[in-house]
Amino acid sequence: SIIQIEIDPEELGRNYPVAVGIEGDAKAVMESLLERVRQGEPRPSQQWVAEIGDWFARRKQRLEDEGRLSGLPVKPQRVYAEIRRVMPRDAIVALDAGLAPNFGQDRLNFYEPRSLLTSLDLGGLGFSFPASLGAKFAAPNRPVINFNGDGGFLFNAQEFETAVRYGLKVVTVIMNNGCWGSEKAYQRHAFNERYVGADISNPRFDRYAELFGGTGFYVERPEEIGDAFLEALQVDGPSIIEIPIDPDEMPRPARLSDVQAPQAGT
Numbered sequence: 001s002i003i004q005i006e007i008d009p010e011e012l013g014r015n016y017p018v019a020v021g022i023e024g025d026a027k028a029v030m031e032s033l034l035e036r037v038r039q040g041e042p043r044p045s046q047q048w049v050a051e052i053g054d055w056f057a058r059r060k061q062r063l064e065d066e067g068r069l070s071g072l073p074v075k076p077q078r079v080y081a082e083i084r085r086v087m088p089r090d091a092i093v094a095l096d097a098g099l100a101p102n103f104g105q106d107r108l109n110f111y112e113p114r115s116l117l118t119s120l121d122l123g124g125l126g127f128s129f130p131a132s133l134g135a136k137f138a139a140p141n142r143p144v145i146n147f148n149g150d151g152g153f154l155f156n157a158q159e160f161e162t163a164v165r166y167g168l169k170v171v172t173v174i175m176n177n178g179c180w181g182s183e184k185a186y187q188r189h190a191f192n193e194r195y196v197g198a199d200i201s202n203p204r205f206d207r208y209a210e211l212f213g214g215t216g217f218y219v220e221r222p223e224e225i226g227d228a229f230l231e232a233l234q235v236d237g238p239s240i241i242e243i244p245i246d247p248d249e250m251p252r253p254a255r256l257s258d259v260q261a262p263q264a265g266t
Contacts, residue, residue: 001019001020002016002017002018002019002020003018003019003020003021003022004016004018004020004021004022005022005024005026005029005030006021006022006023006024007023007024007025007026009021009023059106063081063084063107066078066080066081066107067081067082067085069081069222070222071246072220072221073177073220073244073245073246073247074220074221074222074225074243074244074245074246075245075246075249076100076103076175076245076246076249077103077107077249078222078225079103079173079175079222079225079243079245080103080104080107080108081107082222082223082225082226082229083108083145083173083225083226083229084107084108084109085226086226086229086230087108087109087145087229088143088233089111089112090111090112090115090142090143091115091142091143091144091145092114092115092116092117092132092135092136092139092142092143092144092145093108093110093115093116093117093144093145093146093147094117094118094127094128094129094131094132094135094144094145094146094147095116095117095118095128095146095147096118096119096124096125096126096127096128096129096146096147096148096149096152096153097119097124097125097127097152097182098125098148098149098151098152098180098181098182099149099177099181099182099184099185099250099251100147100148100149100175100177100181100245101128101147101148101149101152101175102182104147105118114139117131117132117135125151125152125155126152126153126154126155126156127152128146128147128148128152129146129148129153129156129157129159129160129172130156130159131146132144132145132146132170132172133159133162133163133166133168133170136168136169136170137166137168143169143171143233144168144169144170144171145170145171145172145173146170146171146172146173147173147175148172148173148174148175149174149175149176149177149181150174150175150176150177150178150200150202150205151179151180151181151200153172153174153205154202157208160172160208160209160212160214160238160240161212163214163237163238164212164213164214164237164238167236167237168237168238169233169235169236169237169238170238170239171229171232171233171235171238171239171241172209172238172239172240172241173229173240173241173243174205174240174241174242174243175243175245176202176205176242176243176244176245177244177245177246177247177249178199178200178201178202178247179198179199179200179247180197180198180200181247181250182253183197183198184198184199184250185250185251185252185253186253188250189250189252189253190253204216204218204242205240205242206218206240206241206242208240209238209239209240213237214237214238214239214240215232215235215237215238215239215240216239216240216241216242217231217232217239217240217241217242218242219241219242219243220243220244225241225243228241229241
């Protein structure tokens with residue numbers, strides 16, 4: 001069930017059906033709810049607690065299994081497994097939109113508030129890299145990492161010059177599958193693998209970083225990802241880690257039912 005709090009009543013249930021819609025300022029509503037909880041004796045649902053515990057257990061097992069994925073090019077799930085193993089607990093992470101970064105939505109762990117920056121599923125390609133620069137200005141003593149696909153990074157790649165000019169210690173991870181991953185996934189699953197404008201060509205992103213005066217890493221083997229990431233964290237300035245990933249690793253799109261496959265003869 002979804003409970004939506006909106007100061008604008010026109011927004012209630014606009015994108016998703018809600019069980020309860022509350023018109024009001026989010027902060028004021030939450031303060032009222034918390035006060036009500038303090039006055040009473042909250043009784044957690046044992047069924048709900050058990051269900052949450054089951055979710056955690058299944059996620060833990062899935063992530064452990066993904067850490068053993070082999071083969072080249074590396075699977076994006078394995079990329080996150082290797083980085084999760086060495087990620088600083090106080091890191092700020094910016095996730096871009098697109099297929100490769102979206103693998104990270106539930107594959108990273110966060111231990112402090114204000115640690116995840118993401119445009120969610122709003123299609124904000126190119127968001128994560130400039131967002132990470134802003135995060136580094138705001139929190140200069142925390143490690144800042146951004147995750148991108150190859151296409152998404154090129155939306156704002158020119159801002160790497162900004163990072164070099166200001167000496168921002170930001171680690172950029174680019175998972176390169178040589179395509180617009182989300183669009184290609186829809187074309188695979190809904191349009192019988194009829195690909196149009198889905199494949200793209202790129203520069204070597206590690207060399208791109210070096211041409212601007214930053215530091216570049218090119219990592220093909222999964223067992224080398226963690227060491228490259230730790231080395232990038234020590235660089236005095238911005239860095240890019242380019243990782244070629246499996247272009248055939250494409251999950252079935254969540255909104256596939258909204259897309260109609262072409263009919264015969266059309």
